[in-house]
Amino acid sequence: MNWSKAKTILIIVFLIADIFLFYELYSGALGNRIIIDKENTKEVIKYLEKQGISVKSSIPKPGSSRATLTVKYKYFDKQYALENFFDSPDVVAVHTQDDRIVMEDEKIYVEINKNGEFIYTNKALMQDGKAPFDEKQALNKIEAFLKKIGIGEKDRYNESKTVEKGYLGIYCSQAYKDTFLDKSYLEIQATNKGVIYMKMLWFETVNNGKAKKEIISPIKALMKLSELYKDSEHNITVSDIGLGYYFNTDLEQVKELDVKAVEEGTAILVWRIKTDMGDVYINAYNSIVEKK
Secondary structure (H helix, E strand, C coil), X not given: CCHHHHHHHHHHHHHHHHHHHHHHHHHCHHHHCCCCCHHHHHHHHHHHHHCCEEECCCCCCCCCCECCEEEEECCCCHHHHHHHHCCCHHHCEEEECCCEEEEECCCEEEEEECCCCEEEEEHHHHCCCCCCCCHHHHHHHHHHHHHHXXXXXXXXXXXXXXXXXXXXXXXXXXXXXXXXXXXXXXXXEEECCEEEEEEEECEEEEEECCCCECCCCHHHHHXXXXXXXXXXXXXXXXXXXXXXXXXXXXXXHCCCCCHHHCCCEEEEEEEEEEECCEEEEEECCCCCEEEC
């Protein structure tokens, strides 16, 4: 009998059994615990490292129970844009195309895209490159502009600021109760005199469900990676894990450039795990992989 071969087979069998039992343990009672101590977290991270998955980010605290969220894309129609972004609506040139509406006068350019993206440009201020710059004044202009369209500080997630070439820039995604709304983004730039550029894709909350559900721990979500990448030949690095809402409605099916035609739907609560192989979205209620 070839004892060397038999020994190798036994090692593989025990390894598979170990992986299975470990996964069952952490995806079962332990994975559903609201509080997981540091020792258990370290064990999971060590286990993942053995599977070629390196966790470089901090592990967030387990979330409390949450309800589902019904949303739709925030959409500016032609009439709203004419009344809110132009001084003289009657002199604005309007060009309707298959995938967008373009509106423009001597100073302002507005683009309303079918995919929900909105772009605003103040051409006059962009050409005024010699104006003095004061960051506080520029910030006030941004806040006033965003307040006008219904976006406050609490609505912004993971915000960052830059100062360059005489303007202040703010970049962020959308927040809902301290969690992110995936696929949303906001870029806005301003000088002392006003906002010179904005590009955004935003949501409106239609309904916040009343029935709250328990959320799986981030550790349980991380454990799904060992299953997803078990056949991968490459090492995986996790750079971030966070709780938020994932909305998967395709606006390409919308035939009319009208806010009423934009389909609303349920935003799924997920743990978003950022890796060097792409983002993974794990359903925070039932641990199903929503997107890989």
